[in-house]
Amino acid sequence: MAIAIALGAFGAHALKPVLTATASGVYETAVLYLLLHALALSALPFRASSARFLLLGMLFFSGSLLLLSTRAFHGLELRWLGPITPIGGLCLMAGWVLHAYHLFISKSAK
Secondary structure, three states, rough: HHHHHHHHHHHEEEOOOOHHHHHHHHHHHHHHHHHHHHHHHHHHOOOHHHHHHHHHHHOOOHHHHHHHHHHHHOOOOOHOOOHHHHHHHHHHHHHHHHHHHHHHHHHOOO
């Protein structure tokens, strides 16, 4: 959560004059998803399998969006990261589906 907060502050202050409105929106989405999932991981009793998917999703989804949205700042051409973002989204969804399975379905099967 500390990383998400630091990235949010960095985006609001250091990156504000550099990013376009679109890039700023993408950056904010990445930070929001990172913050929400970090909060969920610290507050909810996740099993290892679902936590792994959430961590991978946070890295791939938020990480790729952060890097892609800040191209004007770092100057790197990272277009190859574009396909990584939806893989991260799928990992986030898989983590939540596994979490729901462990909470509801596996208990009712016993």
